[in-house]
Amino acid sequence: MSITADTTVIGGIAAKFRTCPATGLQVDLAAERLIKANAVAAIVFLAIGGLFGLLVALTRWPAVHLLSSDMFYLVLTAHGLDVLLVWIIFFEMAVLYFASAIILNCRLAAPRIGWLGFALMLVGALLTNVTVLQGDASVMFTSYVPMQAPPNFYLGLILFAVGALLGCFIFLGTLVIAKEEKTYEGSIPLVTFGALTACIIAVFTIASGAIILIPTWLWSLGYISHIDTVMYKLVWWAMGHSSQQINMAAQVAIWYAIPAMLLGAKPLSEKVSRSAFLMYILFLQLASAHHMLVEPGISSEWKVFNTSYAIYLAVLGSMIHGMSIPGAIEAAQRRNGFTNGVFEWLRRAPWGNPAFAGMFLSLVLFGFLGGISGVVLGTEQINIMLHNTLYVPGHFHATVVAGTTLAFMAITYLLVPLIFQREIIWPRLAKWQPYLFGLGAAGISLFMMGAGTLGVSRRHWDITFSDAALSFDYPPAAFLMLGLNGLSGILAAIGGGLFVVIIVASVLFGKKVDASNVVAALGPTPQKQMSDTVSTYGSAGTFHLPGTYILVSIFFTAFVLYYFVNWKYLSELWQLG
Amino acid sequence: MALTSPESKVWWNEPVGRAELTWIAIAFLWGVFMFSMMVWWHLEGNQNLSNEVYRVSPAKFEAKVEAFTEKYKVREEADIPVAKPEPGADVYMLSRLWEWWPILELKKGQTYRLHLSSMDWQHGFSLQPVNINIQVHPNLEHVITLTPTQTGEFSVVCNEFCGVGHHTMVGRIHVVD
Known part of the structure; x- marks a missing residue:
């Protein structure tokens, strides 16, 4: 690769660029270095947190019951922290820098502040991890008061959050620079719009985190005597759940980005897709209520309005993406010549390309497992049957592992050739990786949801209650579910381990990418047979997408059936009033 | 495409396809229905958590x-x-x-x-x-x-x-x- 590092001086600030051989875009080398650093840190914490997750799954498996009780609670705390927060936010920083500087063909605002943010995040993540591993902070990721952790547990989280906030401001600053310096024409691309959504939600999230973690830290130090338990949960979850909405926006942006890169897919309607993102900005933050549905001290009116994201308007946003993304893929594939029957476009999609396979599996698993279960779980009365059971981690492993993590893995297969400028080594192994991981993650989600439906508690070391004064047994089917969950955990760990090994080896030893091999390095793409069947987008009547209509109908039918089954179960419960 | 600026600068005026509009209407109504279910259950259902x-x-x-x-x-x-x-x-x-x-x-x-x-x-x-x-x-x-x-x-x-x-x-x- 000939790094033609041009020095461009704009407004007294020198930035060095290379020209991307695939797109011809100017790539700011400072942005590129920051993307690399954040992505590497993310993957390291994914490996650590994923290993903790495997230990949790093997302990939950009654026949194996690997860890002692205190180790189990310690490892579970670290698992939640490292994957739910550290892996995902580090990777999101890389996504924000990519979606601003790289896609907009622009220099990154204040790269030095970016490094400061990176350092704060790294120090914060390490500080909290060390505090947990020392053994006095097994308070779970949520650290509900009045249970108390040492001050450094909270301090590490605060530092991490401040670092992430700096990254958000750099993203916003880069958008301003790109506009000022006219590096693009018209409106920002949809993917950048999605990243902007993620960034806005991130700022809200981090502010909520500061509002609750700073007083809790002072309480842990002894300067504050009392933290209200309900208020803590309300504000903590404005961080804890909203941070998952950052993922949501970032992963939807990736769902649009990968088909765009590999198939040339365009959104069916810019207006509709952007409006759907706008619904996220306006309504997704109400999700704190999902954790408050069986709490004392909060009115039903508040619960019903907030848990439904204001009459399900944010769910509407997701359902819109759920049609417009497969629709964009179908339209692109039909334009590429795959017009036979209803599903040739899908059959002949690049299933051997891990970026595409990961992206599509992530979309399907998120929608069917994570989305539907989330709405059901978040229904005020149905939550009485499911609150704090294993159904809850079942749901969010479908969203965060099968959804977000798989989407982030998928885009990594494109970031390695484009940003690290290396070929993926062992492409045959890489081809299988998303399937292994997706299957494992789907199993984890389904079997935990199954166990939760049978009443099994989450965050619980011993479902046989062998040390309890009063005996109790969960139904035998619950034991089967947790055994299958253990097997799925092993499968997901193999898939996740393969990902880490393939990416690390590619970055270190992969063949260099230049103009001669950059297209091949992106993995297999369908043979293009350009035709004019679908020449314009965004105007009514120019395209017909029967495959997408069928997929969406299947999804909606599953949604409605599952929703009513749960109301039926609820109606059989003891009467509560 | 999704990685480039919209082709039409005035993208907010483009008409939306009928299928997409139908789906938006269905999804919206389903949301209203699910919201109403929770309210209705408070009035008629037997499983509501006391306040x-x-x-x-x-x-x-x-x-x-x-x-x-x-x-x-x-x-x-x-x-x-x-x-x-x-x-x-x-x-x-x-x-x-x-x-x-x-x-x-x-x-x-x-x-x-x-x-x-x-x-x-x-x-x-x-x-x-x-x-x-x-x-x-x-x-x-x-x-x-x-x-x-x-x-x-x-x-x-x-x-x-x-x-x-x-x-x-x-x-x-x-x-x-």
């Missing part, structure tokens, strides 16, 4: 639970007193590291006002195998109106993590005819 809550200090709540237990105690099980209140009574159960106290004996088909609170950290009242799950906070006394519809021996598992003894925290409710 009756009082502030209470742990010591005061403990005193109330002890008076209740003394009044209605009929026997002991595993050294834990069993209280059998009259139908319709106010019944009490406290949670602390790591027990639910006392054991209750209720009559099927009768309605009770169950008072829950915690002496220390948060706990999770998880009635099994019925599968009713309610969060229990310290300093808040939650009064739940409960009507058992089955007879048998039911367990109260703690399903909010409360430290190293969390998995040993099991309570009991008997329901008799």
Whole structure:
């Protein structure tokens, strides 16, 4: 690769660029270095947190019951922290820098502040991890008061959050620079719009985190005597759940980005897709209520309005993406010549390309497992049957592992050739990786949801209650579910381990990418047979997408059936009033 | 494409395809329906969580639970007193590291006002195998109106993590005819 590092001086600030051989875009080398650093840190914490997750799954498996009780609670705390927060936010920083500087063909605002943010995040993540591993902070990721952790547990989280906030401001600053310096024409691309959504939600999230973690830290130090338990949960979850909405926006942006890169897919309607993102900005933050549905001290009116994201308007946003993304893929594939029957476009999609396979599996698993279960779980009365059971981690492993993590893995297969400028080594192994991981993650989600439906508690070391004064047994089917969950955990760990090994080896030893091999390095793409069947987008009547209509109908039918089954179960419960 | 600026600069004026519009309408109406279900269940359904809550200090709540237990105690099980209140009574159960106290004996088909609170950290009242799950906070006394519809021996598992003894925290409710 000939790094033609041009020095461009704009407004007294020198930035060095290379020209991307695939797109011809100017790539700011400072942005590129920051993307690399954040992505590497993310993957390291994914490996650590994923290993903790495997230990949790093997302990939950009654026949194996690997860890002692205190180790189990310690490892579970670290698992939640490292994957739910550290892996995902580090990777999101890389996504924000990519979606601003790289896609907009622009220099990154204040790269030095970016490094400061990176350092704060790294120090914060390490500080909290060390505090947990020392053994006095097994308070779970949520650290509900009045249970108390040492001050450094909270301090590490605060530092991490401040670092992430700096990254958000750099993203916003880069958008301003790109506009000022006219590096693009018209409106920002949809993917950048999605990243902007993620960034806005991130700022809200981090502010909520500061509002609750700073007083809790002072309480842990002894300067504050009392933290209200309900208020803590309300504000903590404005961080804890909203941070998952950052993922949501970032992963939807990736769902649009990968088909765009590999198939040339365009959104069916810019207006509709952007409006759907706008619904996220306006309504997704109400999700704190999902954790408050069986709490004392909060009115039903508040619960019903907030848990439904204001009459399900944010769910509407997701359902819109759920049609417009497969629709964009179908339209692109039909334009590429795959017009036979209803599903040739899908059959002949690049299933051997891990970026595409990961992206599509992530979309399907998120929608069917994570989305539907989330709405059901978040229904005020149905939550009485499911609150704090294993159904809850079942749901969010479908969203965060099968959804977000798989989407982030998928885009990594494109970031390695484009940003690290290396070929993926062992492409045959890489081809299988998303399937292994997706299957494992789907199993984890389904079997935990199954166990939760049978009443099994989450965050619980011993479902046989062998040390309890009063005996109790969960139904035998619950034991089967947790055994299958253990097997799925092993499968997901193999898939996740393969990902880490393939990416690390590619970055270190992969063949260099230049103009001669950059297209091949992106993995297999369908043979293009350009035709004019679908020449314009965004105007009514120019395209017909029967495959997408069928997929969406299947999804909606599953949604409605599952929703009513749960109301039926609820109606059989003891009467509560 | 999604990685480049919209082809048409005035993208917000482009017409939207009929299929997409139909789907948006269906999804919107489904959302309104699901919202209405929760409201309707409050009016017509039999499974709604009570909003009756009082502030209470742990010591005061403990005193109330002890008076209740003394009044209605009929026997002991595993050294834990069993209280059998009259139908319709106010019944009490406290949670602390790591027990639910006392054991209750209720009559099927009768309605009770169950008072829950915690002496220390948060706990999770998880009635099994019925599968009713309610969060229990310290300093808040939650009064739940409960009507058992089955007879048998039911367990109260703690399903909010409360430290190293969390998995040993099991309570009991008997329901008799």
